[in-house]
Every structure is written in C-alpha cells, then in structure tokens.
C-alpha cells in the first residue's frame with residue numbers, strides 16, 4: 539500500500555473543530571480540522587465542512603493521503619465511506635491505523651476497485667512488529683458506491699474487531715502470552731485514509747489496470763470518529779493497563795457474544811474470497827494465530 543512517511547509534511551490548513559468527549563477520547567463530529575495532516579497532494583483533498591465530508595481524488599499525476607496528528611494506543615475508530623462510482627478498477631481506497639518507524643504496526647481496511655458493475659472487494663490486513671501477510675478479502679452485501687456505510691476498528695487489550703455497519707467481518711485476538719509478536723499492543727498508531735493506484739495488483743490480481751481516461755477517481759469520507767487513548771496524554775498508564783473506564787476495554791468488547799460470533803461465521807461463509815489462514819501455498823503450516831481467530 540502507499541506508505542505514509544514518518545515526516546509529516548506541514549500542518550493542514552483545514553479548519554479546526556475538535557470536540558473532546560472525555561479526557562482521552564476525541565470525536566471529530568463537527569468540521570474537518572487541523573488535527574489531520576494532508577500527507578500527499580493537497581489539491582486532491584477537498585473538504586466540505588457543511589456536509590462533514592472529505593473527498594479524496596486521484597488522477598494520473600497523484601492520489602491523496604491524510605493522517606491524524608494524534609496517535610492512539612487502543613480505541614475505537616470509524617468512518618463513513620462512499621466508494622468510487624463507476625469504473626474504479628486498479629484503484630485502492632483505504633482507512634487504516636499505522637505506527638511510524640521500523641517494525642511498525644498497522645490495522646487496515648483497503649477497498650479494491652473494479653470495473654463498472656463488478657463488485658468491490660474489502661481487503662483487511664494486520665501488521666504486528668513489522669510483519670504483515672495476514673490478508674483477508676471479502677465481498678460486501680451491498681453496493682458500497684451507492685451510499686455511505688460505516689467501517690470501524692475496535693482495538694483493545696483483548697482483540698481487534700473490524701466491523702461494517704456494526705456487523706463483524708474480522709476478529710484478531712490478543713494471544714501474545716502464547717504467540718509473541720502476533721498482536722499490536724505497544725506502539726501508538728495514527729489514523730489514516732488514502733487513495734492510490736494499484737494497477738499491478740488490485741483488480742483481478744492486476745489483470746485490469748487503472749483506466750486514466752475515467753479519472754479523476756473520487757471517494758467520499760465522512761464523520762471520522764476516534765475515541766481512544768491519545769499517546770500525547772500524560773495518563774499513558776490508562777492506555778497501557780486494561781483500564782475499564784475506557785469503554786472500548788469493557789467486557790462486551792473483550793470477546794464476541796454468541797450473536798456476533800454467528801454473524802461473523804455467516805459473513806465469512808457467504809462473502810470471504812481469500813483468507814491467509816487457508817492459503818496452503820503460502821503457509822503450508824497455518825500461522826499459529828489462525829487457530830485462535832477461528833470462529
């Protein structure tokens with residue numbers, strides 16, 4: 539994927555409205571604000587405060603990428619997205635968390651475009667201590683280009699849950715105690731969004747490249763909402779310990795209840811197109827974590 543540089547390019551000129559919900563939570567429910575930094579090509583980031591949307595666009599010259607200035611250690615992160623209408627083959631839009639520096643951690647949502655009328659694929663991945671290779675891909679049960687849908691990550695001391703409109707699509711449990719290095723738990727992450735060209739791999743494995751005559755490709759992001767432990771706070775101990783006043787750490791987010799488990803099973807059964815845990819060519823012996831994350 540297009541990688542963020544650890545050197546942030548300037549401060550964003552976008553208007554500020556940061557509403558603090560709690561000491562440790564922030565909710566970007568109002569205007570887009572200068573706590574985001576435009577990392578790549580300011581002209582391709584179009585903010586509309588009135589509708590609380592940010593359009594990221596891509597043409598042959600450049601795509602776009604932004605990142606939160608704040609970094610978080612655990613929390614809940616969501617955004618509403620309306621993906622590229624019509625031909626989006628070769629393009630990837632993303633919403634993800636990433637730490638900076640070497641041996642980075644990363645929690646990804648990537649949306650792989652397709653030819654007009656063909657379905658988008660949601661690609662999720664996880665890097666822990668610099669190691670990724672944990673891809674899952676699935677179709678969605680709706681047309682993500684028609685209207686906004688909510689994509690979220692809840693990351694706490696126990697598990698990472700990816701959801702789409704509150705329906706779980708992926709679970710990754712913290713099994714550090716028996717499988718060291720398999721869970722991001724030490725490095726604060728920023729929240730990022732981007733659009734980039736992935737002609738060589740995104741659509742049908744690269745068989746369908748980006749058709750620039752259909753550019754600009756435009757994706758709408760709306761209502762970024764992050765509630766997490768900000769790493770800049772003095773009270774980092776409330777992030778690193780399993781602090782029960784952080785709602786994302788409470789028992790209902792520590793495991794999946796029976797209903798969520800059965801929802802996740804159904805989603806995987808009906809929509810999964812690729813799971814690294816089942817890729818025997820790549821992993822003749824499935825990674826250890828796979829047995830723990832099975833539902």
Ligand SMILES: *[C@@H]1O[C@H](CO)[C@@H](O)[C@H](O)[C@H]1NC(C)=O
Nearest residue numbers: 650652656657659740741742
């Ligand atoms: C694009 O559409 C084709 C045909 O329906 C499908 O096989 C493929 O998985 C879709 N998505 C991507 C990202 O290639």
Ligand SMILES: *[C@@H]1O[C@H](CO)[C@@H](O)[C@H](O)[C@H]1NC(C)=O
Nearest residue numbers: 794795796797798799800801
């Ligand atoms: C689980 O699903 C059943 C049937 O749909 C519902 O009646 C019940 O309230 C749900 N339980 C929880 C905890 O959501």
